[in-house]
Structure formats: C-alpha cells, structure tokens
Amino acid sequence: MSLALQTFSTVKDANAALQASGTRYLGGGTLVVRGANEGDVSVSSLVRVTEPSLSAITVSGGRVQLGASVTMAAIARHPDLAAVAPAARAVGGPAIRNMATVGGNLFAPAPYGDFAVALLALDATVTAGTGETPIEAFLAGRDDSRAIVTAVGFSLPKADSFRFLKVSRVKPKGISVLSIAALLQRAADGTVTSARIALGCMADRPMRAKTAEKALLGCKLTSEEIAPALAAVGEGIAPITDPIASAWYRAEVLPVHLGRLLLS
C-alpha cells in the first residue's frame, strides 16, 4: 500500500486538502484502509482531523448530537443512548465497533451501514461543510460529497417507539442479510399515527419503505392490520446480491422480518 496521510487539527484545513484528486477522508479506517488493502488504486492520499469536537456526544433537551468520529462502541456504552445502542452493537465485532465511526457508516455500501439505517429511520440531519442536510438527501448524494461530515443529529426516540432488527446468518456477529429500523408514534389506543421505516441491503444504500409507512397509518400492530404494510414493503426495493444472500432471498424474507419487528 502506498498512501500519504495528512493530519490536520481543524476541519477547515482538512476540507481544503480533501479537494485534491485521489484524496479520501480517514475516519476509523474500516472502509478506506480496507479498500486500499484490497487494491483500490483510486486512493493515493488520506486526510484526517484530530479536532476533539468530532468525538463528542451531546444529549440535551431530547436532542442527540454525535460527532462524526464517535465510534459504534462509544454509542453502545453511552448511558443516554440505550434506545439506539442495538443499532450500534449490530456493527461488526468488538474491534470493528471500537474503530467504525458514525461519519463512516453514512458512506458504507450495502451490506454494511446498519447504523445509517437507524439514522434514516430517526430522520437525522447530517452536518457537512457549513450546513445541515436531511439524511435522506445526504445519502442520495453521498457519492458526490466532498465536504467532511462533522456530526449527525436526531431527536432521541421515546421508549419503545424505535425498533431495530438486523438479520444475519452468523451469531452474534455477521454481515447483514438485511436490517430494518422503524420509528413509530402511536396513540393511546395503539393506533399508529406516524411511521418511518428504513431498510438496509434493499438497495446500494439505506432506503425508506414509504408505501409500507403509509399503509401502517391508522393501524394497530396486529397481524391482520399490518398485512397491507407487509405486502407493500417490497415496493421500490432493489436488493443487493452478495455471498450472504441473493436479491431474491432478501426480497422474499423482508416482509417476514418486518412483521416480526412490528409485532415484537
């Protein structure tokens, strides 16, 4: 491997260096160093930033702010982030979780990026450059993104309103067959009043299941009432095929696992 690493103390300076051709940002290294090890010759140099704010976790007034360098392990052990900890723990084994960052997960191609699936369901915002972008728009344009992601923010979900499921063949750690995150608001009688469902491995990046979300509105979480949502969840998906599962298999089992998540 032949890479030149430049270390900056500020995001501003690193952003300028990142504009050079062949330059990539180094976070935890689980994507970019892996790529270089595999022979990705499109990367000739790396930049990283040591600014402490990038590793900060702030939970205040029901709002969570995660610096882009915050690791999955840090999220999993944070006492105020228990609601989203299952999604952080779903990422790799212990060593990977000690390295993989929030910012990097936003760029992870399927079948990786399980935490980004959770962030999509949580309607997170992504801070890059000078502004905030809704995560759905950020994910859609991530391939052209040249500004360093500095943070993500989201409202901490209320107890039992957020659900996350990762399906893998190897337990307790394994690559995703698929992952699903759901943020459900319900009335006192259990009727769903709003729903955001995000899917992993159903495209090259996390995607919303918008038809299924609409089908859930006004429903109670019973087998009968969620049936239309399960029937609709495959709309618009283009699952990946990899050594873990075929696109056909992923599409076939998606409604089964969504049903289990909703009825759990």
Added chain:
Amino acid sequence: MAKVPVQFTLNGSEKAEFIESGTTLLHALRDKIGDTSPKGGCHQGTCGACSVIIDGELKLSCLTLAETCNGADIRTTAGLAEAGVLHPLQRAFLDAFATQCGFCTPGVIMAAKVLLDRTPNPSREDVVEALSGNICRCTGYEPIIQAVLAAARANSQNAA
C-alpha cells in the same frame, strides 16, 4: 514515498521508527519492529487475527495506520508472558487444547484479554460476544471458549 517518524509504547517499551506514510500498524509491527505475533489474515477487518490492544481498546492493526498511533500504548500477545512465564490466558489455551495451527490465537487472546480486564467473571455469552470478531478454522470455537472461561476461573481463584 516520504518516511514519517512514529513513536509509541509497545508492550511497555518505547519504540521509534521511520515508516512510509500510510503503512498499517500490522506491517509496521511485523516488518519494521519485528513483533510477528499479530497475524495478517484477511486484511479486511473480518478475521481478527491482527487484533491488538491500543490504549486499552481492541483494534485491528491491519486497518489502523501506524501514524495514527503516535503516543499510543500498544499491547500484543508477544508482550503477555513475563520472565518466561506464560500469561494465564496463554496457559489456559494450551491446557484446553484451544490452539492448533495457532494463526488466529494471538488475536483471540488479545480479544479475550480485553474481556477479562473489564469483566473478570464473564458468562459464556460474554465470551462468545467478545470473540465474535475472531475467526478460527482449526479447533472450532468450543475449546477456545472453555479456555477463556478457565482463565477467568484461575484469575478469580488467584485473587481470592
């Protein structure tokens, strides 16, 4: 490629080297410093054979650039034995026949060490979770799990 200075503590000893920028910690340890206990397996972060402990956290040396370890405290399996006496984990792996070819063993032992440092009396589930990033193709996992549990028991008996 320009060479850059890297300084860190390895198993209690200060190390200072000039390395090519972009060199992985695995490469620096094995080929520059001569600590061949971390093994290069998949180089993708999947097999765990290269696992080392950096500032108390288990990390993969194949995905860590050596330059990012300036000033760090790094522990590898080569530093576990003291004065020729095996570490209790190493002894337990021998006693439980938890190692065959030995390629995965250094990474497994470092993962187990982090576990026992933080959780001296782990459950079987704790051990399985702690070792979930390490692949072994020889023994199957049961002897390894039993070895870690035995090391934990030995530690608690010594502490009592």
